[in-house]
Amino acid sequence: MTSTRIRGGRVIDPSQGIDTVADLVLQDGKVVSIGTSTAAADVEIDATDMIVCPGLIDMHVSLREPGFEEDETIATGAAAALAGGITSVACMPDTQPVVDNRAAAEFIILQAGRAGLANVFPLGAVTKDCNGEELAEIGQLVEAGVVAFSDATRPLANAEIMRRALEYCGMFNRPIFNHPAVPELVHGGVMHEDYVSTELGLRGMPAAAEDIAVGRDIALAKVTGGRVHLQTISSLGSIDQIRRAKAAGLRVTAEITPHNFTLMDDRLRTFNSNYKVDPPLRTADHLAACIEGLQDGTIDAICSDHQPFAPEKKSRELNLVPFGASGLETLLPISIASLIEPGHLDWPQLIGKLTNGPAKILGIPKGTLATGADADVTIIDPQVEWTIDAAQFRSRGHNTPFDGWKVRGRARTVLVAGVVAYEV
C-alpha cells in the first residue's frame, strides 16, 4: 500500500472538466481523489505553481524496434517519452518485420514491459507488410493487444482496400489510422509545393495530395460507418473537410504535429535535412488553418510523429534523407511555445489534445484523473526557461528542427502507475 500526495498544484483534467488548485492523491497505482487532503501519504510531492495533469499520451510514435535499433529501441523511445512528460505512446507497425501478425505485436508488448518505462500501445498494420494489398490478420492482432491499425507512413492508396479495412475493423470497433496523401502526387517530393520549392528547385508535394486523400477517407467513413483517424493533418483543405465531416456526424478524427503548426516551408532554404518531414512544412495560410482547427476542435490530438533516425541517415543529400523528426522530447515545449504563449489555446485545451483527445481515439483507459484511473500523472513547470539540446535527448534520434530553441515550460516530474518514473 503506497500512497502519494501531489500537493497544491493546478490540477487540469479535461476529461472531467477540472481546472482547480488542489491536492491529487494516488494509491496503489490508481487515482484516489482530487481535493483537499490532510491524510498522511508515503510520498509527498510539492506542486505549488505547477500544472498537474493526466500523463501525456503521444498517439503517433515510431520506436523502430525490431529491425532498426540503430535509430531507436523500445527502451530508448520509452525513456525519451518520459523525458517529454509522456506516459503512454502508441507505436507504428512499420518495423522489420512489420507488425502484421500476433507474434510481432506480442514482442513489442513484451519489450515494453521489460523496459518498464512509459506505457506502449502497439498499432497493427492494416495490410500485410504495409504493402497496401492484402489485409493483415486484424482479428488476431486485436487479440494480441493492438489498439488501432495503420500502415504508418505508407498511405493506404487503394480505395477498395481502405473500404474493406474500415468494414473489417468495424467488427472490433477499432479505427483505421491513415497517412493521407495521393502517392502519385507526392512521388519524389521532398517539400511543400509552392514558391519556395520553385525557388530551390526541390520537388514539391502539393497540399492537394492531402486534401484529395482526406476527402476520399471521409467518403469511405460515410459509406462504411467506420472510424477513420487522419494522421498528421497539415493542410487548409483537409481541415475544412474534416470540420464538415464532424458536423455531419461522421466518425472522423484528426491529429497534428507541433512542427506542422510551428514551422514554414521557407526553413528548407537552409537545405537542413531536419526540416524534411512528411507531411511537409507548409505556408502561413496552412499554419493559420491548423491553429484554427485546434481551437475549434476539428483537430482532436497533438502528436509528435516521432521519427528518430541515426545520424548517418540524416546527414546526406536532401533527396536521400528519410522524412521525419525526433519529436517525443519537444512535443510539449513546442506546443507551449506555439499555442499557449501566443494565446491560441489555454492550458486545459492544450492538455486535452495531449491526454483525453488521443486516449479516446486509441480507446485506451488513459488520459484521465478520474477516481480509480491509472495513476499516470505529468507535473509541468510552466515557467521554467530552458534550451532544447538534441545532444541531451534520450532518444537515439537527434534529428530535430528545434535544436537550440529557447523555450519555456517542461515536464518536471512524471509518474507512471503512481511511481515517479522521471524527474528533472
Next chain:
Amino acid sequence: MNFVTDTDNSIKKRWTKRHLLGLEYLSADEITMILDQAAEFKRLAAQGETKLGLLRGTVVANLFFEPSTRTRTSFGLAAKRLSADIVEFSAAGSSLVKGETFIDTARNIEAMGVDQVVVRHSTPGAPHLLAQNLNTSVLNAGDGTHEHPTQALLDIFTIREHRGTLQGLTVALVGDISHSRVARSNIWGLTKLGARVIVCGPATLIPQHVEKLGVEVATDLDKILPELDCINLLRIQFERQRSGLFPSIAEYAHLFGMNGERLKTAKDDVMILAPGPINRGVEITPDVADGGHSVILDQVTNGLLIRMACLYLLNPKNSP
C-alpha cells in the same frame, strides 16, 4: 611572371564571398565584379597571355557526382590556365559505389590538401551541404534543378559583350523551366542586372509561383517573340517526356522550337543563346543554331573566362 594587373587586384580586394553557391546569394555588384574579371582575362587572352600564374601552388578539385562534359572540361581548363593543379573526381567507379557518403568522399579529397572544390550534383543544396562540412571554398557547378551559377554568368557575360548592358533588355528563357537550374540562375542574375525576363514554355513545365521571382510567364512563344532582345533556348530533357509533361517532341518543336521561319518575326538583332547540349531539330533548328543570330559558341568560349574569374576570385590563397 606576374600577370596580375591593377584592375584584377582591385576586384579581388573587393571580393568578400567564400563560396559561389548560386546567383540568388550574390548582389548585382558582385555579379558585375565576376563579369569584369572575366572581361579582364579576355583582354589578356587577346594579347596572347593565355597562361596566367595566379593560382600557382593551389589545388582545385573537380567533384562531379553527375555526368557532365562541357562544364567539367571548362572548369578543368580554367584551372590550368591559372596554373592551379587540378584533381578530377567522378562518382562512377568511386568509393560512393562502395557506400561511402558524398560528404565523406568530399572530406577525404579535401584532406589531401585541396584549396577549392568545384561540385556538380543531382541534388539541390548539395553544394550548401559541402560548404557547411568543408573548410575550402565551394563552387557550385550545378545542383539538381536549383542553380547553375557559372552557366548563367556566361550567358549574361555574352549578352553584355554584345549589347554593353543588361539594363532594359527583354530576355526570354524558353523550355523546361521547372527542371532547369540554368533558368533559375539566369532569372536571379538577369533581374538583378536590370533585364526584363519572360519565362516561356508548356504550362506543365512552368513551376508554381515563378512570377514571384520577378519574371513574366508566357505560354505562347509567337506572341512574345517580337518583343525579345535575347532568347535562351533551354534543353528539353527527353526523359521528362515520358512522365507526361508534354505530349510529344514533335508537338514541342512545333510550339516552342526556334526555326528560321519563326525567327523572321523576331527583332533584327535578336540574340539566340542555348546552354547546350542542344537537340538539333527540337528546341532549335540547325539553320538557327549555326546562323548569324546564334552566339552559342561565344557562350562556350566565355564560359572558360567566367570560370577562370570565379576560381580566381574565390581562391582563398592569393598567390603571386
